[in-house]
Amino acid sequence: MEFKHLMLAACTAALCGGAALAENVKVGMITTLSGGGAGLGIDTRDGFMLAVKQAGRDDLEVVIEDDQRKPDMAVQLADKMIQQEKVDVLTGIVWSNLAMAVVPAAVAQGKFYLSTNAAPSALAGRGCNPLYFSVSYQNDNLHEAAGAYMRDAGYKAPFILAPNYPAGKDSLTGFKRFFEGTPKDEIYTKLGQTDYSAELAQIRASGADSVFFFLPGGMGISFLKQYQASGLDLPLVGPAFSFDQGILQAVGDAALGVKNTSQWSKDIDNAANKAFVDGFQAEYGRLPSLYAAQGYDTANLLISAMDKADVSDKAAFQAALEAADFPSVRGKFSFGANHHPVQDIYVREVVQEGDVLTNKIVGFAIKDRADAYVGECKM
Amino acid sequence: MSAALFIEQVFNGLQFGVMLFLMSAGLTLIFGVMGLINLAHGALYMVGAFAAAAVSAATGSFLLALMGALAASAVAGVLVEVIVIRRLYARDHLDQVLATFALILIFSEGTRWVFGSFPLYLDVPAALAGPVMLPFGIAYPAYRLAIIGIGLVVAAALFFLIAGTRVGMRIRAGESDREMIGALGVNISALYTGVFALGAALAGFAGALVGAIQSVQVGMGEPVLILAFVTIVIGGIGSIRGAFVGALLVGLTDTLGRVLLPILFSAVMEPSAAATVGGALASMAIYILMALVLLFKPTGLYGGAA
Missing domain, CATH: 3.40.50.2300 (Response regulator)
Structure with missing residues (x-):
C-alpha cells in the first residue's frame, strides 16, 4: 500500500519534471463566454489570444472555459484546471465576486493568478499574495x-x-x-x-x-x-x-x-497600442474594448516573464512578472508593492x-x- | 419632497406597472387556462425586443419594429407550444418547470448565436424623444407617457376579448372545465395554441416597448419574469383583472418604495446609512407586499377558491 503510493507520487513528480524541462507554460483561462455578460469575457479571451498568436509561441498552451458568470461554476473549473489540466497560471475572470471565490484558493495551491479585470480591494490590501497580480487596475x-x-x-x-x-x-x-x-x-x-x-x-x-x-x-x-x-x-x-x-x-x-x-x-499613441488595435481589427473585424486591451497586456506580461524565467521556479518567475518588462498598450506600466499597477x-x-x-x-x-x-x- | 416630484414618481410607478401587466397577462392566462407554469415567458419577452431591434435597424421605423416584435414572438410562441409545451399539459408542474427552464437556455444561447454577445441598439421614435410638459411644471418623458397609454388600451382590449367575445367565453370555459368544453365540440388544442400565442405576443410587445428605453441583451427577460410571477400571485392566478391590479400595485410599491423609504429613514439616521437601509428595504418591498396579500387572501386578490 505504502509502496503503491510512493510509486504514484514518483510518477507524478516525474511527469511534472518532464513538463518543466520542456519549459512549457500551461494557462487556464476562466471567463464568461455565455449569458448576459458574455461580451466582456469574449473580448478578454480575444485580446489574450491575439497576443499569443502575434508572439507565435508554441511553448504556451491555453485552456479556455466558460464560467457562465457563476461563482460555483468558476470554482469547479478552477479545481478541474489545477487538478486535471495541471495548469501553471490561471487568468481571465471578469467579475470580482467570482475572483474572490477562485483566487485565494488558487494561489494557496501554488498557482500564479494574473487578473485581466477583477481586482477587489480584499486582494490588494491585507489579502495580497506573492502569486497574485492584477494587470488591469485596482477596482477603485x-x-x-x-x-x-x-x-x-x-x-x-x-x-x-x-x-x-x-x-x-x-x-x-x-x-x-x-x-x-x-x-x-x-x-x-x-x-x-x-x-x-x-x-x-x-x-x-x-x-x-x-x-x-x-x-x-x-x-x-x-x-x-x-x-x-x-x-x-x-x-x-x-x-x-x-x-x-x-x-x-x-x-x-x-x-x-x-x-x-x-x-x-484606443488612441493612446505608442507602437504596442497601434499593433494591438490594428491587429485586433484585422483578426476579429471589430474595434477592441478595454477588456480586450487588458487581456492583451496580460498575455504579453506572461510571455515576457516566460522569456526570463522558468515557471516551475516560483521565485524567479514572480520576480520576472514583477519586472513587468513588456510593451504595454497603455505605454507606461509598472507594478506596485502589492502587485497592482501604477499607471496614468x-x-x-x-x-x-x-x-x-x-x-x-x-x-x-x-x-x-x-x-x-x-x-x-x-x- | 415636492408634490410635483411625487406626481412624477406616481407616473413612473404606473408606467412600470403597465409594462408588468403586459408580461403577466399572458403568464396568468396560460397558467389559468392550461395549468402550465411557463418559465420561458421571459425568453419570449427577449425575442420581442431582439426582433424589434433587428427590424428597426433594417427599416428605421419604430412602428414596423413593434409589428415585427408582435409577429416574431407570436410565431415563437406557436412553435414552442406545438413542439414542446403541448406534450406537457398532462404532466406535473415539475416536468413543466424543467422543460420551460431548458427553453430559457435554448432561447438565450440561440439569440446569442444569431445576434452576438453585445447588446443591440433600439431607440425611441423621434416623435416621442424628449420630455413633454405637464401641469404643475412636471417634465415627463413623452415615450413613457405613450407606454402608459398603450398599456391601458391593451388592457381594455384584453378585458373586452375575455368578457365580451365568443373566443373569450371559450377561454373562460377552458379555465373552469377543460374536459367539458372539449366534449362540447370546441377544438381545445387550437384554443390552447391561440392563447399561448396571444400571451407570447403580449410579452414580445412589452419587450419591444421596454427595449427602447433599456438595453436589448441576452437574459433581459429573467428579472422581469420574476416580477411577473410576483404580480400574478398577488393578483390571483388566472385572473386578468388580478394581473392588472397586481401589476399596478407592484409597479407603484417598487417605484415609490425606492424613493420614499430612504427619505423616511433619513429622518432618523445619517444619510448614507439611510440610503443603504432604505435601499435594501425597498428591494424587498414587493415581496413583503406579496407576503401580506397572501396572509390575508391566500389565493391572491382576485383568485378563486384554491
Missing part, C-alpha cells in the same frame, strides 16, 4: 480618477449613484476619496435594475450641478438612454465600463460627449467616428496612480 482606480477629474473641472455638487453591492460601494468610496467635496446626494440602486425613472426624477429635483454614475453593463445602457429621454442636461461622468466599445453602439447618441475615465484608450488614468470623451461611436482622450485624470490599499499589504 477609475472611480478615484472620476472624482479627481470632477474636482479639477470645478464641479461642486455632483449627484452620485451606484448599484447596491460591494463594487458599487467601493465605487462611491473611491470617488469621494479624490473628489474631496461633499456630493449633493448619493443613492444606491438595486443591482440589475433596468428602470431609472425614479432616480432621474430625484436627480432633477436635487439641484445637483453634475452626475457621476457607476452602472456596469446593461444597467448603464438603460440609464443613459433614459437620461437622454428625461431631458436632463447636467454633465455626466462615469468610469469607462458604461462607455466601452462593446456597449457604446447600443447606447447610441445618448452617450455622445460624455466624459469617462479609463487607463486605456485618462479622461476620455465619447465621439463619433464615421458611423461608429468611440472614445478619444481629452486629458489626464490622475498620473502614476497606485491604489489606496498598498500600505496594508505585507508580502
Whole structure:
C-alpha cells in the first residue's frame, strides 16, 4: 500500500519534471463566454489570444472555459484546471465576486493568478499574495480618477449613484476619496435594475450641478438612454465600463460627449497600442474594448516573464512578472508593492467616428496612480 | 419632497406597472387556462425586443419594429407550444418547470448565436424623444407617457376579448372545465395554441416597448419574469383583472418604495446609512407586499377558491 503510493507520487513528480524541462507554460483561462455578460469575457479571451498568436509561441498552451458568470461554476473549473489540466497560471475572470471565490484558493495551491479585470480591494490590501497580480487596475482606480477629474473641472455638487453591492460601494468610496467635496446626494440602486425613472426624477429635483454614475453593463445602457429621454442636461461622468466599445453602439447618441475615465484608450499613441488595435481589427473585424486591451497586456506580461524565467521556479518567475518588462498598450506600466499597477488614468470623451461611436482622450485624470490599499499589504 | 416630484414618481410607478401587466397577462392566462407554469415567458419577452431591434435597424421605423416584435414572438410562441409545451399539459408542474427552464437556455444561447454577445441598439421614435410638459411644471418623458397609454388600451382590449367575445367565453370555459368544453365540440388544442400565442405576443410587445428605453441583451427577460410571477400571485392566478391590479400595485410599491423609504429613514439616521437601509428595504418591498396579500387572501386578490 505504502509502496503503491510512493510509486504514484514518483510518477507524478516525474511527469511534472518532464513538463518543466520542456519549459512549457500551461494557462487556464476562466471567463464568461455565455449569458448576459458574455461580451466582456469574449473580448478578454480575444485580446489574450491575439497576443499569443502575434508572439507565435508554441511553448504556451491555453485552456479556455466558460464560467457562465457563476461563482460555483468558476470554482469547479478552477479545481478541474489545477487538478486535471495541471495548469501553471490561471487568468481571465471578469467579475470580482467570482475572483474572490477562485483566487485565494488558487494561489494557496501554488498557482500564479494574473487578473485581466477583477481586482477587489480584499486582494490588494491585507489579502495580497506573492502569486497574485492584477494587470488591469485596482477596482477603485477609475472611480478615484472620476472624482479627481470632477474636482479639477470645478464641479461642486455632483449627484452620485451606484448599484447596491460591494463594487458599487467601493465605487462611491473611491470617488469621494479624490473628489474631496461633499456630493449633493448619493443613492444606491438595486443591482440589475433596468428602470431609472425614479432616480432621474430625484436627480432633477436635487439641484445637483453634475452626475457621476457607476452602472456596469446593461444597467448603464438603460440609464443613459433614459437620461437622454428625461431631458436632463447636467454633465455626466462615469468610469469607462458604461462607455466601452462593446456597449457604446447600443447606447447610441445618448452617450455622445460624455466624459469617462479609463487607463486605456484606443488612441493612446505608442507602437504596442497601434499593433494591438490594428491587429485586433484585422483578426476579429471589430474595434477592441478595454477588456480586450487588458487581456492583451496580460498575455504579453506572461510571455515576457516566460522569456526570463522558468515557471516551475516560483521565485524567479514572480520576480520576472514583477519586472513587468513588456510593451504595454497603455505605454507606461509598472507594478506596485502589492502587485497592482501604477499607471496614468485618462479622461476620455465619447465621439463619433464615421458611423461608429468611440472614445478619444481629452486629458489626464490622475498620473502614476497606485491604489489606496498598498500600505496594508505585507508580502 | 415636492408634490410635483411625487406626481412624477406616481407616473413612473404606473408606467412600470403597465409594462408588468403586459408580461403577466399572458403568464396568468396560460397558467389559468392550461395549468402550465411557463418559465420561458421571459425568453419570449427577449425575442420581442431582439426582433424589434433587428427590424428597426433594417427599416428605421419604430412602428414596423413593434409589428415585427408582435409577429416574431407570436410565431415563437406557436412553435414552442406545438413542439414542446403541448406534450406537457398532462404532466406535473415539475416536468413543466424543467422543460420551460431548458427553453430559457435554448432561447438565450440561440439569440446569442444569431445576434452576438453585445447588446443591440433600439431607440425611441423621434416623435416621442424628449420630455413633454405637464401641469404643475412636471417634465415627463413623452415615450413613457405613450407606454402608459398603450398599456391601458391593451388592457381594455384584453378585458373586452375575455368578457365580451365568443373566443373569450371559450377561454373562460377552458379555465373552469377543460374536459367539458372539449366534449362540447370546441377544438381545445387550437384554443390552447391561440392563447399561448396571444400571451407570447403580449410579452414580445412589452419587450419591444421596454427595449427602447433599456438595453436589448441576452437574459433581459429573467428579472422581469420574476416580477411577473410576483404580480400574478398577488393578483390571483388566472385572473386578468388580478394581473392588472397586481401589476399596478407592484409597479407603484417598487417605484415609490425606492424613493420614499430612504427619505423616511433619513429622518432618523445619517444619510448614507439611510440610503443603504432604505435601499435594501425597498428591494424587498414587493415581496413583503406579496407576503401580506397572501396572509390575508391566500389565493391572491382576485383568485378563486384554491
